[in-house]
Amino acid sequence: MAELRRDPVTGRWIIVSSDSPLRSADLEAEERRPSGGSCPFCPGKEGMTPPEITARRAQQGPPNSSGWTMRVVPNKFPALKIEGNLNRVGVGIYDMMNGIGAHEVIIETPDHQKALPDFQVEEMFHLMELFKERSLDLRKDKRFRYLLIFKNYGESAGASLSHPHSQLIALPIVPKRVAEELKRSEAYFDQKERCIFCDLIHQELGDGERIVMESTHTVAVAPFASRFPFELWILPKTHQSDFAEAGPDLLRDVGELLRNVLGRMKRSLKDPSYNFLIHTSPLEAVQHPGYHWHLEIMPRLTRVAGFEWGSGFYINPTPPEVAAACLRGEQVKEQ
Amino acid sequence: MAELRRDPVTGRWIIVSSDSPLRSADLEAEERRPSGGSCPFCPGKEGMTPPEITARRAQQGPPNSSGWTMRVVPNKFPALKIEGNLNRVGVGIYDMMNGIGAHEVIIETPDHQKALPDFQVEEMFHLMELFKERSLDLRKDKRFRYLLIFKNYGESAGASLSHPHSQLIALPIVPKRVAEELKRSEAYFDQKERCIFCDLIHQELGDGERIVMESTHTVAVAPFASRFPFELWILPKTHQSDFAEAGPDLLRDVGELLRNVLGRMKRSLKDPSYNFLIHTSPLEAVQHPGYHWHLEIMPRLTRVAGFEWGSGFYINPTPPEVAAACLRGEQVKEQ
Numbered sequence: 001m002a003e004l005r006r007d008p009v010t011g012r013w014i015i016v017s018s019d020s021p022l023r024s025a026d027l028e029a030e031e032r033r034p035s036g037g038s039c040p041f042c043p044g045k046e047g048m049t050p051p052e053i054t055a056r057r058a059q060q061g062p063p064n065s066s067g068w069t070m071r072v073v074p075n076k077f078p079a080l081k082i083e084g085n086l087n088r089v090g091v092g093i094y095d096m097m098n099g100i101g102a103h104e105v106i107i108e109t110p111d112h113q114k115a116l117p118d119f120q121v122e123e124m125f126h127l128m129e130l131f132k133e134r135s136l137d138l139r140k141d142k143r144f145r146y147l148l149i150f151k152n153y154g155e156s157a158g159a160s161l162s163h164p165h166s167q168l169i170a171l172p173i174v175p176k177r178v179a180e181e182l183k184r185s186e187a188y189f190d191q192k193e194r195c196i197f198c199d200l201i202h203q204e205l206g207d208g209e210r211i212v213m214e215s216t217h218t219v220a221v222a223p224f225a226s227r228f229p230f231e232l233w234i235l236p237k238t239h240q241s242d243f244a245e246a247g248p249d250l251l252r253d254v255g256e257l258l259r260n261v262l263g264r265m266k267r268s269l270k271d272p273s274y275n276f277l278i279h280t281s282p283l284e285a286v287q288h289p290g291y292h293w294h295l296e297i298m299p300r301l302t303r304v305a306g307f308e309w310g311s312g313f314y315i316n317p318t319p320p321e322v323a324a325a326c327l328r329g330e331q332v333k334e335q
Numbered sequence: 336m337a338e339l340r341r342d343p344v345t346g347r348w349i350i351v352s353s354d355s356p357l358r359s360a361d362l363e364a365e366e367r368r369p370s371g372g373s374c375p376f377c378p379g380k381e382g383m384t385p386p387e388i389t390a391r392r393a394q395q396g397p398p399n400s401s402g403w404t405m406r407v408v409p410n411k412f413p414a415l416k417i418e419g420n421l422n423r424v425g426v427g428i429y430d431m432m433n434g435i436g437a438h439e440v441i442i443e444t445p446d447h448q449k450a451l452p453d454f455q456v457e458e459m460f461h462l463m464e465l466f467k468e469r470s471l472d473l474r475k476d477k478r479f480r481y482l483l484i485f486k487n488y489g490e491s492a493g494a495s496l497s498h499p500h501s502q503l504i505a506l507p508i509v510p511k512r513v514a515e516e517l518k519r520s521e522a523y524f525d526q527k528e529r530c531i532f533c534d535l536i537h538q539e540l541g542d543g544e545r546i547v548m549e550s551t552h553t554v555a556v557a558p559f560a561s562r563f564p565f566e567l568w569i570l571p572k573t574h575q576s577d578f579a580e581a582g583p584d585l586l587r588d589v590g591e592l593l594r595n596v597l598g599r600m601k602r603s604l605k606d607p608s609y610n611f612l613i614h615t616s617p618l619e620a621v622q623h624p625g626y627h628w629h630l631e632i633m634p635r636l637t638r639v640a641g642f643e644w645g646s647g648f649y650i651n652p653t654p655p656e657v658a659a660a661c662l663r664g665e666q667v668k669e670q
Contacts, residue, residue: 005559005560006560007558007559007560008519008523008531008535008559008560009516009519009520009531009532009535010512010515010516010519011515011519012560012562012647012648012649013560013648014560014561014562014648014649014650014651015648015649015650015651016560016561016651016654016655017650017651017652017654079642079650091559092538092542093531093534093535093538094538094559094560148642148645148646150641150642150645151641152640152641155638156638157638157640157641158638158639158640158641159640167641167642169642171646171648173648175645175646175647175648176646176647176648177345177645177646177647177648178646178647180345180346180647181344181345184343184344184345184346185344188343196343196344196428197344199428200343200344200428203427203428203429207427223342224340224342224343224426224429225340225341225342225343225347225348225349225351225429226349226351227347227349275640275641275644275645276641277641277642277644277645279645296645298641298644303490303491303492303493304493304639305487305492305493305494305610306485306486306487306492306493306502306610306611306612306633307414307483307485307502307504307612309610309612309633310483310485310510310512310610310612310614310631311483311506311510311511311512311513312347312510312511312512312513312515313347313348313349313350313506313508313510313511313512314347314349314350315349315350315352315414316349316350316351316352317352319351319352320351
């Protein structure tokens, strides 16, 4: 059973998996996971995953059969498990709770070799719809306080299987990084009665130098204080706190912009590993009028070293203005 | 000139280096840094570094000559520069300041092949003394608010040169991670009139299962909410906020414990990459009675993936109790 433990000094929660602890003898084994041949996400291998939660099929077919175009399954090695009641306990000065949550895998395509930049507009739209559908379904479970949708692409980004997939984790807490964004954006809203993200979009669109591209409903921007080279955020232009409230036009636009910027990264940066994730408001009854959902893309081009870990203060060798110009195609860097 | 920029949503400061921006064409070059042969930290290559700030020599000799046992030089590619006045400016909703700071390299030994576990007790003591000496010297500069001492060992930890060295960065801000520790430890002190770290040490020594080893003045513990497998903290047993106040007995003990636990990690975990860093109180006139300096060691055994980046919430596959038992040598894992 996994446990959630809280660091008493920073207040940071972590998940400790005690089911199959990584011991020192496993370290080499971890590095050499099987690749290709026996991919559990390929069509015909449906029996290798836990039974599917939902799937899209071009023609009707029974669950867990081939013929699907997208498929959602529970993670076979979940960080958190869905069974049980949530119990919080104190252990001396420490706080802990049991590891209740959900961990799902969204298999994005039956094609093992396909990457998101190769998707059709319609396929990207279906993926965004599926993110929304799972988000609406999981919030019915009142034990959950946050849903995090994310993707690891490439080894440096932590992907352990190369078949195209993204993941969703439902959490019994609001994670620290989101809580920080919420706290400061609400303080800003209290002071100004405006959303800080809306102000940021307004300033960036006026300024232009950090904009990579823009569509009717969304904008892709290299953030002013980018932690990593070529970090990008995709934001809806109109204020919206909760990703699951996005309508079809916006979802289509987000999917298309995401596909486009990932394609630009692939071409300009030699197919880098990347993580993306959706930051949205927590699953609480209270509204967060100052929060604005967005998708953050972080290519893994540099290693995070001791200074960053020690300080929470990042050194970024690529100014976001240079990154945005490069991804807009304004400067030819590959000479 | 480097810039410090603040993310308006999270309040996180980052350093953007605009001197020699990492462009997409540089990505491959970055991966293939020269190794061996022309190491600028080896004896006889003193001219390859900027002029030394200080050095230890067995026999007297002129600065920047060979014959040193430890040597401190400015980083040739500093994240921050020492010249200039600190200017803070607003750019619309954004905050920034110029990149004033110091970035020094402590070359730990003339021997390119030696690692800290191979050091003599006396050499470790001299290294700790040198950390303290630089810390005392740099705080005379009133522009600086924080000094971070850290080491990157191995490629996965971000080390770009393999010659044994650690680093020191003096910052014009208190970094976010330290500010968080300070805030919560001071709130704890206000409430209980006790230091949270002292309470943590008391509970851990009583409990024992997360203790790796103990000496007269220090203890090495796998923290209850370890973010990473085999994360370790070394803490002075007696309360002390500021690393630079450590006396010779304590410094000797810290050096010896650090050498010992790094040796245990090297043997048990197959010479892993690691980062270590010293968290100490900021350079402010105000006292921090609730803060307690400590050294954090983070082996780089797993990759940080999208979930961690997105949430600030870590998944650790190795319970700290298992890690501590393994490093105490209680269980034989390599079968």
